[in-house]
Amino acid sequence: MRPANHDGPQRYGLPEAIRATIAEYLYAAFDNSDALIANLDRWTQQRIADENLAKVMLVIESGDPAEACYRDLVREIDSEAETGIFLVNEAAGPEHLRHLVGEPGVSGELRQDLEPIAALLFPEEASRSTDTFDVVRTNIQARHDRAHLDASVSEIIMGFLMDDATAVQDMTSVMRSLTYTYHEDAVRRRCNLPVLLNDMEIRDLRTMMIELKQRGGDYEERTSEIRRDADTRYGIPLS
Secondary structure, three states, rough: OOOOOOOOHHHOHHHHHHHHHHHHHHHHHHOOOOOHHOOOOHHHHHHHHHHHHHHHHHHHOOOOHHHHHHHHHHHHHHHHHHOOOOOOOOOOOOHOOOOOOOOOOOOOHHHHHHHHHHHHHHHHHHOOOOOOHHOOOOOOOHHHHHHHHHHHHHHHHHHHHHHOHHHHHHHHHHHHHHHHHHHHHHHHHHHOOOOOHHHHHHEEEEEEEHHHHHHHHHHHHHHHHHHHHHHHOOOOOOO
C-alpha cells in the first residue's frame, strides 16, 4: 500500500488525487513480471482498472465515504482470505502473507495439504491438474491476486480518507487476521484436517465474522454495482 499523498488533494482535488495514485499503483501491478495479473491480456487489465477507478467514485459520491470504503475492504479482504490461506508462507511471498504466519489459527501449511482439499473445494481444477495440482495452484493464485489488488486499492482510498496510512494498515491487519483464521478453520473442518482452534475460540471467531460480514453488506450486490458503474464511465487508459 502506498502512503497517502498529502499534496495531491491540494493540487488536484480529492477524487483526482486518489485516481492518480491508484492509476500509478495499477501501472506497477500490471508491470510486475512476478505476478500472474501482469500476464493478463490488455483488455482484462483495462477492465480491472476501470472497475477499481469506478469504485473510487462510488466511494467518494456516497453519503459516508469512509464507511463505504470500509465495507469494500471487508468484502475484498474476506475474498482474498478464501484463497490466501493456501499461500501463507513465512519464507517467501508478499509481505501481507508472511506476516500472517504465527497468527492463532493460521498455519501456513495448507498449501502442503492440497491432496485432501483439491477434489472437494476445487473439483473442476483438480480434474484438469497433474499430480502436482498445477491448475488448482494457478487458480488459487489468480483469485488471491485479484482480490488482493482490489483490497490494496481500497487501502489507498482509505489512506486518503483517514489521512493516516498507519491506522489503515493496522485496520487491515486485524481484518486479515480474523478472515484468514476463519477460512482456514472452515477448510480444516470441511476436509477433516486437524483443527487449530478450540470450541470457545471458534464460537468467538464466528460471532465476529457474522458481525463483520453484516457490516460489509451483500458482496454480489456491491460487485455488480461496481461493474455497472464501470460500464458507464471512461477508464484511464493504461497506455
